[in-house]
Amino acid sequence: MSGPLLKVENLTKHYPIGAGFLKNTIPVVRAVEDVSFSVEAGETLCIVGESGCGKSTVARLLMRLVEPTGGRVLIYETDIAGLKKHELRAYRRQMQMVFQDPYSSLNPRLTAGQIITEPVENFERLTRKQRNALAADLLQKVGMSPEMMHRLPSELSGGQRQRLGIARALALKPSIIIADEAVSALDVSVQAQILNLLMDLQQQMGIAFIFISHDLGVVEHIGHRVAVMYLGRIVELAQCEALFAKPVHPYTEALIAAAPVADPTRVRLPAPVEGEVPSPINPPSGCAFHPRCPLAVDRCRVEVPPLVPIADGRVVACHVRAPATKVSEDSAVAATDGPGAKSRA
Numbered sequence: 001m002s003g004p005l006l007k008v009e010n011l012t013k014h015y016p017i018g019a020g021f022l023k024n025t026i027p028v029v030r031a032v033e034d035v036s037f038s039v040e041a042g043e044t045l046c047i048v049g050e051s052g053c054g055k056s057t058v059a060r061l062l063m064r065l066v067e068p069t070g071g072r073v074l075i076y077e078t079d080i081a082g083l084k085k086h087e088l089r090a091y092r093r094q095m096q097m098v099f100q101d102p103y104s105s106l107n108p109r110l111t112a113g114q115i116i117t118e119p120v121e122n123f124e125r126l127t128r129k130q131r132n133a134l135a136a137d138l139l140q141k142v143g144m145s146p147e148m149m150h151r152l153p154s155e156l157s158g159g160q161r162q163r164l165g166i167a168r169a170l171a172l173k174p175s176i177i178i179a180d181e182a183v184s185a186l187d188v189s190v191q192a193q194i195l196n197l198l199m200d201l202q203q204q205m206g207i208a209f210i211f212i213s214h215d216l217g218v219v220e221h222i223g224h225r226v227a228v229m230y231l232g233r234i235v236e237l238a239q240c241e242a243l244f245a246k247p248v249h250p251y252t253e254a255l256i257a258a259a260p261v262a263d264p265t266r267v268r269l270p271a272p273v274e275g276e277v278p279s280p281i282n283p284p285s286g287c288a289f290h291p292r293c294p295l296a297v298d299r300c301r302v303e304v305p306p307l308v309p310i311a312d313g314r315v316v317a318c319h320v321r322a323p324a325t326k327v328s329e330d331s332a333v334a335a336t337d338g339p340g341a342k343s344r345a
């Protein structure tokens, strides 16, 4: 197999809402607009951005829980749109999801053992002995005692339930796990344990992660690369360290300025931008960030800035900070492909 594990090209999702008189007058929520990125085996790509910017919709599109309005998702260069039913099942084995709220995503009537072996039993029959051995192995992988297999979700702590969700995601030996706000509901100390567990599993099993979070502290801890989304679009995609050391897009700068600073040596950035995120039903013209941007110029109100590669390999969509040239526009798509986990410091 060649190429990146996962490649997303110009992915777009518009949700129609309400009923218009004519088909083309139905208003749409522009949840995801022209999003491109790739993920290498064993890499963690984080997706950050304010509530409603389209992070979970990207996850749903990758899992094929919703159909895209446009664009492609390729796994090892195979377009998943063209997969037949049995091929799609194989694809789904490769990509698993861990959710924010483990309680609502775990069947309360099944034991921990049944919950984590269920995905495998959708594909093959297991004897009781095989089922118990698999449950014990997966529970141990996520740092839980095998005896826990007999417990119901209601008999576990929040952290244990999230470990159970991770064990269930591991059951089919996926190449990639999408974690959507997977630690957001947990206490800080339990968060740290779960993040370390995910990083250990990545080291041991070479799993890639798409880690969706609004918490920049968590992202800085776990990410290899970070994609920053604003109103459905990626506005900056960079190596994690470089992004936090020197954000380029004014929105990234604002996000980092608004986040609590764990490192006292880090230079504080100017105050975060003010104002609400505009509606994705009727987004601002040009650069959607322009009503909140302290650097906005006339061009920003009329032209959508393209993603442009800049000196350190990141891509940025900003007329002022990363002005486009013909050459840079041509190479922008290539630059959304990261050098991957190998480059992690």
Ligand SMILES: Nc1ncnc2c1ncn2[C@@H]1O[C@H](COP(=O)(O)OP(=O)(O)OP(=O)(O)O)[C@@H](O)[C@H]1O
Residues within 6 Å of the ligand: 015, 016, 017, 029, 030, 031, 049, 050, 051, 052, 053, 054, 055, 056, 057, 058, 214, 280
């Ligand atoms: N089924 C749907 N129908 C209509 N609009 C939707 C639907 N699902 C999501 N949206 C809208 O799409 C936009 C993106 O939603 P999404 O859930 O992807 O955001 P998010 O970045 O995950 O936010 P959060 O951080 O709050 O989880 C939002 O404006 C949301 O209201």
Ligand code: SF4
Residues within 6 Å of the ligand: 249, 250, 251, 287, 288, 289, 290, 291, 293, 294, 295, 296, 297, 300, 305, 317, 318, 319, 320, 321
């Ligand atoms: S394109 Fe203009 S409005 Fe958008 S971030 Fe850059 S300077 Fe601000």
Ligand SMILES: [Mg+2]
Residues within 6 Å of the ligand: 055, 056, 057, 180
């Ligand atoms: Mg979400």
